[in-house]
Amino acid sequence: MILYQFGNSVCAQKVRITLAEKGLDWEAREVDLFKSEQYSPEYLKLNPKGVVPTLVHDGRAINESTLICEYLDSMFPKPELVPKDPYKCYQMRLWSKMVDEGLHEGTTEISFSAMFRHKMKNLTEEKRQLRFKNIGDPRRKDRFFSTYNDGPDSMFVLHAIAAYEKAFKRLDETLSDGRNWILGDNYTLADINLMPYVARLSYLSLLDIWIEDRPSIKSWWLRSQDLPSFKAGISSLIMEDEYEAMLVHGLGIKNRMQDRYNDYLKSLR
Numbered sequence: 001m002i003l004y005q006f007g008n009s010v011c012a013q014k015v016r017i018t019l020a021e022k023g024l025d026w027e028a029r030e031v032d033l034f035k036s037e038q039y040s041p042e043y044l045k046l047n048p049k050g051v052v053p054t055l056v057h058d059g060r061a062i063n064e065s066t067l068i069c070e071y072l073d074s075m076f077p078k079p080e081l082v083p084k085d086p087y088k089c090y091q092m093r094l095w096s097k098m099v100d101e102g103l104h105e106g107t108t109e110i111s112f113s114a115m116f117r118h119k120m121k122n123l124t125e126e127k128r129q130l131r132f133k134n135i136g137d138p139r140r141k142d143r144f145f146s147t148y149n150d151g152p153d154s155m156f157v158l159h160a161i162a163a164y165e166k167a168f169k170r171l172d173e174t175l176s177d178g179r180n181w182i183l184g185d186n187y188t189l190a191d192i193n194l195m196p197y198v199a200r201l202s203y204l205s206l207l208d209i210w211i212e213d214r215p216s217i218k219s220w221w222l223r224s225q226d227l228p229s230f231k232a233g234i235s236s237l238i239m240e241d242e243y244e245a246m247l248v249h250g251l252g253i254k255n256r257m258q259d260r261y262n263d264y265l266k267s268l269r
Contacts, residue, residue, distance in 0.1 A: 001026040004046065004054040006033050008242055010107055011065035012053040013196035016233035018069045018189070022076045034119060036127075066096045069189050081189050088183055095182060095190035103167055103197045105143070106160030110257075112147040113157050114204055115249035120148055152253040152260065161257070161264050164201070167194075168210045168217060175216035180223060187227075195224050199234055203243060204250025209261050 003019070003026050005012035019026055031037045031052050038050045046061040047054040055062045055071070062068050073082045083089050146154040171194075174182055181187040182194075198221060201207040211217045224230055 002029055002056040003027070004029045004031050004043065004052060004056070006031055006038075006052045007237060007239075009033075009052050010104070010196035010200055011051070013199070013234045014193050015053050015055065015065050015068050015072075016237070017192050017195065017227075017229045018072050018081065018233075020229035020232035021079060021081060021192070022072055024072070024076060034123075066100055066189075066193060069192065073189065080186075081192065083183060083188060091183060092188050092190040096193050098167060098170075099193045099197060102163035103194075105156075106163040107197050107200050109143060109147050109154065109156045109160045110204070110206070111200060112144065113151045113154060114206075114253045115245060117148050117151060118249065152256040157257075158260060158264065161261050164210055165261070165264065168214060171220070172214045172217055175220055181220070187224075191220075191224065192229075195230060196234060198224070200246075203238070203246040205247055206250050206254060206257055209254075209258055 001024060003012070003015060005016070005028055007030065031043060033052070037043060038047070038052060043054075044050055046056065047063050049063065051063075053065060053068065055068045057071075057075070062071050070082060073080070083092060143154075143156045146156050151157075171182070179185070182190040198207065201210070202221070207221075211221070225235070
């Protein structure tokens with residue numbers, strides 16, 4: 001079992017949490033996104049979209065992190081991370097869908113505006129243009145150009161703020177009955193799929209913008225961080241310089257993010 005990954009990729013993180021929960025042995029193959037290794041002919045044979053992660057199991061490539069996690073639960077059913085009850089399974093997938101369709105892009109834009117745009121600016125012009133050129137998805141290219149040029153003032157960062165607010169409002173309402181996890185007493189892929197996206201805001205020192213007055217989410221977040229699989233899949237694998245870079249760059253945009261969040265809430269009244 002081989003996982004092609006980038007260490008600080010949120011998608012790779014949720015797969016690693018799932019692998020840890022299942023107690024599986026696997027081999028890591030690093031794909032350096034800033035060296036455009038995801039666009040190498042060899043890797044594109046495994047993942048035509050040129051994204052990470054890719055799981056290779058028994059010689060077969062499985063793509064899309066949400067589907068990889070469900071695949072792992074099907075292949076290795078203990079401990080159970082996908083409810084057997086069809087309605088609960090449906091509820092779990094609604095959370096996965098929300099992450100994939102809203103928070104994933106949102107995390108990318110916030111991370112890029114805070115931190116990765118600075119890395120891009122330090123590249124040579126040739127390498128920077130190669131990074132943009134190889135995206136291949138015009139919509140994604142527009143987002144990258146916007147966050148590269150405008151940082152936290154990008155329209156796509158506002159979309160990210162709205163996506164996170166919608167998710168946290170829903171999570172707060174879900175946890176309001178005192179349950180420990182999204183679907184009840186046991187955590188599932190609904191929780192696991194969400195954890196890396198909350199972690200990224202936390203490491204950027206931006207999380208309190210959304211959850212300062214949401215104690216139920218704070219409690220859920222503390223429980224999540226205490227999980228051995230969370231530590232194995234995320235926190236223990238982030239290098240000290242990565243922690244420091246996220247903190248510094250996140251603090252650099254925090255005031256502007258708070259202002260945009262406040263303006264967004266006002267627009268809803």
